[in-house]
Amino acid sequence: MEDAxxxxxxxxxxxxxxxxxxxMMPGDLLYxxxxxRKDVIVKETCFGAEVSGKKEDVxxxxxxxxILDPYGIFIKERGFPIGDLRRCRATSGGGARPGFHQIEVExxxxxxxxxxxxxxxxxxxxxxxxxxxxxxxxxxKKIIADCLHSL
Amino acid sequence: MSKILIYPTNSLVLADLVDRFGHxxxxxxxxxxxxxxxxxxxxxxxxxxxxxxxxxLKYAAVEVPSGVRGRMSLIxxxxxxxxxxxxxxxxxxxxxxMGCARTNELVNxxxxxxxxxxxxxxxxxxxxxARDFVYKIAEFLQSSEVLKHE
Amino acid sequence: MSENxxxxxxxxxxxxxxxxxxxxAAAKQVNAEMVFADVDYDDIARxxxxxxxxxxxxxxxxxxxxxxxxxxxxxxxxxxxxxTCFRCAEAALARSEVRRYIYEKTxxxxxxxxxxxxxxxxxxxxxxxxxxxxxxxxxxLARERQTGLxxxxxxxSTTTKCVIMKDNEVIGTxxxxxxxxxxxxxxxxxxxxxxxxxxxxxxxxxxTTGYGRFLIGDKxxxxxxxxxxxxxxxxxxxLADKQKGDATxxxxxxxxxxxxxxxxxxxxxxxxxxxxxxxxxRFLEITARRLGVxxxxxxxxxxxxxxxxxxxxxYCIVFGIQSLVNSLSTGAKPxxxxxxACYSVAEQVFExxxxxxxxxxxxxxxxxxxxxxxxxxxxxxxxxxxxHIPKYSQFIGAVGSxxxxxxxxxxxxx
Numbered sequence: 181m182e183d184a185x186x187x188x189x190x191x192x193x194x195x196x197x198x199x200x201x202x203x204m205m206p207g208d209l210l211y212x213x214x215x216x217r218k219d220v221i222v223k224e225t226c227f228g229a230e231v232s233g234k235k236e237d238v239x240x241x242x243x244x245x246x247i248l249d250p251y252g253i254f255i256k257e258r259g260f261p262i263g264d265l266r267r268c269r270a271t272s273g274g275g276a277r278p279g280f281h282q283i284e285v286e287x288x289x290x291x292x293x294x295x296x297x298x299x300x301x302x303x304x305x306x307x308x309x310x311x312x313x314x315x316x317x318x319x320x321k322k323i324i325a326d327c328l329h330s331l
Numbered sequence: 332m333s334k335i336l337i338y339p340t341n342s343l344v345l346a347d348l349v350d351r352f353g354h355x356x357x358x359x360x361x362x363x364x365x366x367x368x369x370x371x372x373x374x375x376x377x378x379x380x381x382x383x384x385x386x387x388l389k390y391a392a393v394e395v396p397s398g399v400r401g402r403m404s405l406i407x408x409x410x411x412x413x414x415x416x417x418x419x420x421x422x423x424x425x426x427x428x429m430g431c432a433r434t435n436e437l438v439n440x441x442x443x444x445x446x447x448x449x450x451x452x453x454x455x456x457x458x459x460x461a462r463d464f465v466y467k468i469a470e471f472l473q474s475s476e477v478l479k480h481e
Numbered sequence: 482m483s484e485n486x487x488x489x490x491x492x493x494x495x496x497x498x499x500x501x502x503x504x505x506a507a508a509k510q511v512n513a514e515m516v517f518a519d520v521d522y523d524d525i526a527r528x529x530x531x532x533x534x535x536x537x538x539x540x541x542x543x544x545x546x547x548x549x550x551x552x553x554x555x556x557x558x559x560x561x562x563x564x565t566c567f568r569c570a571e572a573a574l575a576r577s578e579v580r581r582y583i584y585e586k587t588x589x590x591x592x593x594x595x596x597x598x599x600x601x602x603x604x605x606x607x608x609x610x611x612x613x614x615x616x617x618x619x620x621x622l623a624r625e626r627q628t629g630l631x632x633x634x635x636x637x638s639t640t641t642k643c644v645i646m647k648d649n650e651v652i653g654t655x656x657x658x659x660x661x662x663x664x665x666x667x668x669x670x671x672x673x674x675x676x677x678x679x680x681x682x683x684x685x686x687x688x689t690t691g692y693g694r695f696l697i698g699d700k701x702x703x704x705x706x707x708x709x710x711x712x713x714x715x716x717x718x719x720l721a722d723k724q725k726g727d728a729t730x731x732x733x734x735x736x737x738x739x740x741x742x743x744x745x746x747x748x749x750x751x752x753x754x755x756x757x758x759x760x761x762x763r764f765l766e767i768t769a770r771r772l773g774v775x776x777x778x779x780x781x782x783x784x785x786x787x788x789x790x791x792x793x794x795x796y797c798i799v800f801g802i803q804s805l806v807n808s809l810s811t812g813a814k815p816x817x818x819x820x821x822a823c824y825s826v827a828e829q830v831f832e833x834x835x836x837x838x839x840x841x842x843x844x845x846x847x848x849x850x851x852x853x854x855x856x857x858x859x860x861x862x863x864x865x866x867x868x869h870i871p872k873y874s875q876f877i878g879a880v881g882s883x884x885x886x887x888x889x890x891x892x893x894x895x
Contacts (some may be wrong), residue, residue, distance in 0.1 A: 193364065198343060199407040239372045246351070255355075257347035259363025259377075262620065266367065266376035275517030275556075277376075278427030279341070284522040292461035293344055297351075299462055306463040320656070339732040374502050381598040396566030397598040398494025405497075424522070430540030431494065433569065 194232040194258040195242055196225075197296075198283065202288030209245075209253075216244055219276025226252075227287055232262045246256045251294040333480040335472070336413035336447075338438060339425040345417055345467070348465070352472040353445060357409040359428045366405075391437060402434040410441055414480035415448040422454050426437055448476040486513040486613045489558040493540040493581060494566040498598045504564070507605035511613045518547035518556035533577050534578055541565075541575045548579045552586045558617035562609075563593040570675040577836070584742070584750050584839065590615035593837055608753055611710035615748055622715060622747045624888040625724045629685040631890065632673065633882030634666055634701075635709070636693030639735030639762065640849060643669040644879040645677035645684075646887070651873055651880065653677025662693035663700055670701075686890045688712070688882030692736075705886040709878050714748040716881030717845045720871035727841035731830070731868075732848040732877065733856065735762045738830055742838045743757040759796040760829040762850045767802055768822035772815050776853065779819050783855025786816030788824035796829040823855030824862075831863045845869045847877035855872050 199209060206224045213222050213229065218241045220233030231238055236289075242255055258279075265271040333354045337345035340359040349356035374380045379401050387400025390407050391434040405428060418439065422429075429435055442449060450471040455461040471477060488508055495501045508515050520543070528546040529535045536542060544565075565572030573595065580593040590664050592612050594605070617620065627646045635642045637659060643666075645653035655672030659665045664853045666689075674681060688705040689698040690712045698706035709732075717723075717730040724746040732739040738760060741751040754760060769779040791813055793804045805818050846857045846868050852875055857868040873880055 182477075188354065192368070196343070242350075254343055254347040255350060256341075256343045257358055257359035257360045257364070260367055264367065269517075269519070272376060273514065273516040275519040275547070276521070277517075278430055278540065281424065281426045281522050281525060281543070282339075282341055282429075283343060289344060289455070291457060292455060293348075293465060295458065296455075296465035300465050300469055304462070306466045307459065310465070312429040340771060374499055374504075375518070376501065377496050380498045381498055383499055384497075384598040394568055396494060396569040397498035397500075397596070398566040398569070399497075401497030401499060401598070410637070424525070424539050426539050426543060428497075430543070431497075432537035432539075432571065 188315050191234055192232060192261065193238050194230055194261055195232055195238055196256050196258045196283070197228040197242075198256075198287055198290065199228040199252060199253045200254065200287070200294050201249045204249055204252060210249055213241065213245065216241055221262055227283055230258060230262050242257065251298045254290055254293070333414040333477050334412050335477070336347045336409055336416040336442065338416065338442065339422050339429040339435075340409060340438070341425070341428050342419070342422070343401065345419065348468050349417065349472065352373055352469055354477070356471055357393075357413055358477040359405055362405040362408060363428070369424065390441065395480075396433065398431055399434045399437065402428060402431060403437065406434070409437070410445065413442075413445065413447055415471075415477045416450070418442060418451045419450060419454050420451055484617060486511075486559045486616045487516045488513050488553055488560045488562050488609070488612060489518055489547070489556070490515045490562050490564070492562075492564040493544050493572050493575075494569070495537065495564060495596070498566065498596060498600075500596055500598065500600045503600060503602040504562070504605060506602035507609045510602070510606055511610045513560075513609060513613045515555075515562070516558060517560075518550040520546040520550050521733060524550065530576075532582070534575060536571055536575055538571060541572060544575060545579060548582060551589070552582065553644040556703050558589065559610045561589050561591040562612065563591065564596055564812045565767055567595040567597045579748065580837070581839065587823070588749075590748070593752070603847065607708045607710070611748070611751065611753075612643035614707065614711045618720065619747065620713065621885060621888045623745075624715075624885060625719070625746060627719075627884045627887045629887050629890050630679065630683060631686045631688065631714070631883045631887045632684050633688045633690070633755060633879035633884070633886065634670055634697055634703075635668055635876070635878030635882065636662055636689065636691035636697055636852070637710075637735055637878070638692055640881045641665040641669045641691075641693070642876045643673040644873070644876050644883055645679065646880070646883040647677075651876070653679070654873070654876055655876065659693075662696055665698045666693065666701075671705050686886040688886030690878045690882045703886075704889050705882065705884065710741060710753060711741055711748060712881030712885060713739060713847060714751075714881070715746065715879050715884055716877040716879075717847045717871065718746045719845075719884055720873055720877070720880060721845045721869050723841065723843050723845060723869075727839075729838065729840050729842070729844045731835075731846045731860070732845060733760070733826065733830060733846075733850040734848055737761065738834055740830070740834045740838045742841065750838050752834050754830070754834045757796065757799040757829065757833075759801055760826055760850075761834065763825050764798050764801070765822055765850065765853055765856070767798065768805060768817055768819065771802065771809070772818060774815070774819075780852065780854035782816050782858065783819035783823045783853070784794050784858060786814060786818070786820035786855075787822040788817065788859070790814070790817040793821055793825055796825055801825055820855055820859075823853065824859040827856055827859035827863055831860070835864070840864060840866075842866050843869050845871060847871065847874045849875045851875070
């Protein structure tokens with residue numbers, strides 16, 4: 181049987197906020213989160229911030245945060261609570277864990293996503309680019325023959 | 332709000348897009364959270380115990396490596412809940428929960444085999460691709476085949 | 482307490498198999514700590530080109546990038562543990578090449594291991610103990626001569642062996658089947674003391690090894706209690722007089738097998754197998770029993786036979802033996818059956834263990850099974866190299882213990 185503590189722990193979620201913003205640095209983000217006066221724990225990270233608290237509190241905060249910079253704030257859930265020793269490199273043998281590299285890679289793609297989201301909201305339709313078809317075999321044969329001939 | 336399975340299941344970009352367009356992303360951290368906050372389990376760091384690869388036998392036979400089956404014990408429940416899926420065919424990189432190519436092949440197969448509404452698309456490499464990527468995902472998430480599950 | 486050792490973990494799948502706590506528990510028991518090399522994404526993105534092996538699994542790329550960080554000296558560790566899931570072909574390639582890479586490019590001891598969800602800290606303990614000994618006691622392992630008057634006791638699963646050594650020579654031996662660990666140790670020890678013509682009180686030091694090493698070490702107040710990978714490799718190069726350069730030590734034991742790559746007398750890479758009884762001395766014991774010959778005669782019988790005359794469908798100690806029995810019932814010659822049994826054990830060791838180490842000549846075979854002549858012969862046929870059997874081969878662990886413990890006597894005197 182689950183005790184009250186167990187239930188409350190399971191009710192707590194953690195979300196990772198990653199910035200790709202021209203207007204906001206992690207410090208600014210933290211200030212804005214504090215200003216919202218929600219019952220959550222916040223930690224600044226190199227990519228943005230982590231927030232942890234009851235599901236409804238975190239989700240409500242996330243909705244408010246998104247409005248601050250709709251195209252510069254990206255959010256996903258995190259499995260581990262903030263500062264969990266099991267995932268902290270200081271307490272578990274050093275070295276970044278796989279999840280860090282995942283964020284490292286995806287953060288690099290966020291500027292492209294920001295722009296694409298903005299354009300989507302502006303109603304810009306993507307221009308479709310057909311993938312070039314494979315070279316016609318007869319044309320290829322001729323090129324090979326020409327190359328060999330010129331050797 | 333439909334439950335949308337994303338692949339890679341730990342992708343920031345996909346989780347964000349699904350949430351942004353009003354659905355619930357089914358992501359692996361949700362399963363990890365259940366594990367790491369379970370009282371009574373002490374198998375750090377993820378609290379996956381040798382019992383979990385056995386649970387994974389539901390998805391892959393015993394001759395499949397234990398790491399695949401352990402990962403499937405996390406991803407399997409997400410698959411079962413999914414109303415629709417967004418799959419990136421060639422993600423730039425996937426680590427940890429999605430760090431095993433064999434697991435990823437199996438997950439992709441099981442998503443297809445489930446016959447749920449599904450959008451497959453390539454990972455964007457330039458602005459044009461990114462525009463196309465966001466457009467297709469947004470349109471898919473607002474399409475009637477996805478919205479009918481709400 | 483011995484100094485803390487940092488073991489770099491290069492792995493894929495340990496967390497998802499539920500065995501990460503087992504690895505860390507085994508390391509903790511030998512006062513070691515598992516550490517993870519810090520790499521960034523650029524290192525990982527480049528690694529296939531840098532290392533030369535293309536893999537589909539990103540976590541294997543991370544594994545290779547971490548290996549390179551160690552080789553490049555960016556991560557400071559004392560030993561390396563490479564582990565991937567059993568039955569993953571891609572991971573087996575990466576594991577094997579990374580193990581070789583670490584061995585060739587660094588002087589760090591390295592072990593590779595393929596695990597399942599059933600792997601426990603108990604299974605890993607002897608491996609971790611050997612790995613940390615190699616890291617921690619390099620000066621002791623560099624010892625090439627036995628000095629003073631020392632004894633070594635090797636409490637194996639099948640037999641208990643003891644030697645007394647004086648000034649680099651074996652002067653007494655004792656060998657008894659293992660029944661009760663302490664009783665058998667006493668008996669072997671007393672026999673060895675008697676044959677050497679000395680009293681226990683005259684000894685400068687005592688070393689113990691083998692399964693019963695802790696129990697016997699406690700009771701007799703041993704100066705060195707050491708797992709068998711380290712002592713067997715030292716004992717082998719000492720007895721075979723191959724202390725310089727490369728060597729490979731193979732010991733097919735009653736319950737498990739060891740294959741150890743040694744350089745200048747110091748073990749650097751090893752495997753310790755113990756899953757299948759079909760690849761152990763037990764298989765030969767049962768064969769001997771079915772043939773109605775003493776185990777000591779099985780080898781010579783095998784030399785007269787031809788393994789190819791017997792069809793064996795399995796390495797298994799149940800089904801493989803059944804094949805042998807069936808062939809006897811259809812008129813097969815006992816010598817062919819003996820040869821087939823030796824070949825079966827050797828072939829399984831060759832296929833499943835020797836791929837995990839660098840087999841470099843000279844190949845030295847030790848342990849009681851090395852005296853079953855058909856077995857080293859079968860190994861020679863498989864490896865296409867000469868297999869050396871040193872004198873006192875069956876006492877290998879005891880000799881290694883007596884040799885190493887004499888180093889501790891010197892140290893204390895200084």
